Amino acid sequence: MLTTFQSVTKNHLQDRLFKVLRDVMSSPSGAIGVSLVFFHLVLAVISPFIVPFDYREISSLLMLQGPSFEHWFGNDHLGRDIFSRTLLGGREAILITGIATPIAVIWGSFIGIFFGLVGGRIDEFAMRIVDAFLSLPWILKMLVLIVTFGTGMGVLIPTLAFFYGIPVIRIARAATHDVVARDFISAAKARGHGRIAIIRHELLPNVLDTLMVEGAMRWSWMLLAFSSLSFLGFGASPPTPDWGLMIADARGFMSFAPWGVLAPVVFLSSLIIGINLTADALAKALGIDRIQKAPV
Amino acid sequence: MLSMLLRRLLLGLVTVVLVSIIIFTGVEILPGDACTAFLEREAQGKLLENCRRDLDLNRPALERYVDWASGAVVGDLGVSVNGQESIAELVGNRMNNSLLLAFCALLVGVPLAIFLGVITALWRDKPIDLFFSTVAIFAMTIPEFVSSTVLILVFSVWLGWLPGIVLTSANASAVEFFPEIILPVIVVAMVMTAHILRMVRTSVIDVLASDYVRMATLKGVPYWQVVFRHVLPNALLPAINVVALTIAWLLGGVVVIEVVFNYPGLGRMMIDSISDRDLPVVQAIALILATVYVSVNLTADLLTMIANPRLRTLHMRK
Numbered sequence: 001m002l003t004t005f006q007s008v009t010k011n012h013l014q015d016r017l018f019k020v021l022r023d024v025m026s027s028p029s030g031a032i033g034v035s036l037v038f039f040h041l042v043l044a045v046i047s048p049f050i051v052p053f054d055y056r057e058i059s060s061l062l063m064l065q066g067p068s069f070e071h072w073f074g075n076d077h078l079g080r081d082i083f084s085r086t087l088l089g090g091r092e093a094i095l096i097t098g099i100a101t102p103i104a105v106i107w108g109s110f111i112g113i114f115f116g117l118v119g120g121r122i123d124e125f126a127m128r129i130v131d132a133f134l135s136l137p138w139i140l141k142m143l144v145l146i147v148t149f150g151t152g153m154g155v156l157i158p159t160l161a162f163f164y165g166i167p168v169i170r171i172a173r174a175a176t177h178d179v180v181a182r183d184f185i186s187a188a189k190a191r192g193h194g195r196i197a198i199i200r201h202e203l204l205p206n207v208l209d210t211l212m213v214e215g216a217m218r219w220s221w222m223l224l225a226f227s228s229l230s231f232l233g234f235g236a237s238p239p240t241p242d243w244g245l246m247i248a249d250a251r252g253f254m255s256f257a258p259w260g261v262l263a264p265v266v267f268l269s270s271l272i273i274g275i276n277l278t279a280d281a282l283a284k285a286l287g288i289d290r291i292q293k294a295p296v
Numbered sequence: 297m298l299s300m301l302l303r304r305l306l307l308g309l310v311t312v313v314l315v316s317i318i319i320f321t322g323v324e325i326l327p328g329d330a331c332t333a334f335l336e337r338e339a340q341g342k343l344l345e346n347c348r349r350d351l352d353l354n355r356p357a358l359e360r361y362v363d364w365a366s367g368a369v370v371g372d373l374g375v376s377v378n379g380q381e382s383i384a385e386l387v388g389n390r391m392n393n394s395l396l397l398a399f400c401a402l403l404v405g406v407p408l409a410i411f412l413g414v415i416t417a418l419w420r421d422k423p424i425d426l427f428f429s430t431v432a433i434f435a436m437t438i439p440e441f442v443s444s445t446v447l448i449l450v451f452s453v454w455l456g457w458l459p460g461i462v463l464t465s466a467n468a469s470a471v472e473f474f475p476e477i478i479l480p481v482i483v484v485a486m487v488m489t490a491h492i493l494r495m496v497r498t499s500v501i502d503v504l505a506s507d508y509v510r511m512a513t514l515k516g517v518p519y520w521q522v523v524f525r526h527v528l529p530n531a532l533l534p535a536i537n538v539v540a541l542t543i544a545w546l547l548g549g550v551v552v553i554e555v556v557f558n559y560p561g562l563g564r565m566m567i568d569s570i571s572d573r574d575l576p577v578v579q580a581i582a583l584i585l586a587t588v589y590v591s592v593n594l595t596a597d598l599l600t601m602i603a604n605p606r607l608r609t610l611h612m613r614k
Contacts, residue, residue: 128307128310128311128314129314129318131311131314131590132311132314132315132318132586133318135311135315135544135585135586135589135590136315136318136319136582136585136586136589137551137566137582137585139551139552139563139566139567140551140566140570140578140581140582140585143567143570144322144323144326144570144578145326147570147571147573148326148327220437224437224439227439227441228439228440228441228552231439231441231552232552232555232567244439244441247441247442247445248441251445254445254448254449254453255453258449258453261445261446261449265442265445265446268439268442269434269437269438269439269442272437272438272439273433273434273437273438276433276436276437277433280433
């Protein structure tokens, strides 16, 4: 009895996932977005095996050479192959933000749902603290921690996960508030279900849509933050190939070697746009109107 | 109405106080203090003691917090470790420059955003809408340092029309920043326009679908009269809040743009003081930016309330 019930819900979930994916892919912008994200994810996995040159290989002969048959995107100020570096340049960013995003969404959601359920004075006060955190510019919060603790992955992931989880608290809380007032929650309470059961079976499925869209947006903002930090010299550290870092390095030679800037610009932009298009299409497919906010 | 106003003001004040506590405890909790951060490896013996004495770091934290916070209220933000100057003076000029940048960007961005937002909503899903909506997504999502770099490459390196970097000193007058300020203004305005445009578009589309607009149309009110009399006044209200959010973003988030263009604003000063580990300056800038953020949002809420009578009672019920 129990097993059949479980398999039914599982199938239902699978059906629903397929339907959402189909809806996302059916709009042109969604299809473009998903393909871009897919391309970058595949590239991040396979790039170490397909790059034609070693990303650290310095050559004085090739310094600032333009695109050629051998070096497709040209060479940078140290004579390194820009094509290889560009292909590899998203790996660290995708890895760090790929780990930090789920952490941020999960801890933010838990706290948000908790305060949404508790309500009252405690909730009011907690939201004031959230507001206070949000009123500080993200770059200041992050830089202070990074300057104190260093720039390694062990610092960047917790820092990003912590600060980008705070806005999720608000979203999760608001979504919870919307759901809690509905009749099926009262019905579950009347049936005598426990708190945990209500959260698992009634609340989470209804809040999940919002959180999924939120997660996609968080990812794009986190990528933006990470590459901005790299650009400013506080993210990835040389000689790691990273788009933000590459753009910062190549900027000084822009007037006579613009190819050094263009390749990472195109790759970084296409990934971020891909994520955003996907998030938009996802929101539309799930029936959530996503009002654009400034990336706080 | 008045009690609501007071409530909002009080909430804003509470947020600012909480921010100051967060900033202060943040600096306290982090390893090291202003002196060890500033002196780095030389932080030992007499040098460290003197520095701590100069900055009064030997007193209990609570006492120092009260001193710092009460000083900040009357505009005394303390002195920087680096150079021992008054922070209020240091920040003043930079603040003006940031405000100049923000003001120019708003002047260009807001009217453009509202105009384009209304156009894209009225011609929804037509080529003109698709075009501007796509451009908006690009402008919004591409990192600021990328768009700045591309604009510098095109307009100053290839075409040679505009200077790509700001060389004017921090305490120059507003006029001296032209034409160097044009490219930074374009970048800031671009991001801002995109955000406001999307918001205006959504809200105009919402109002167009409302019952009273259909009613007016069915009654035979001419299309443009419906648009100007019924749709726009109701649709533009939510835009106030987005404008506020973007202004708040402008003051803190333009850090990267200021660095790229070497613009002597508050954001670049923040990065510099963080790199120099000048913690008193960092604290001061954080407090200023947070206060601006809170007050801009507060102003937007109040404006919306004044412009929209419905909200006054709605909020009360909450």
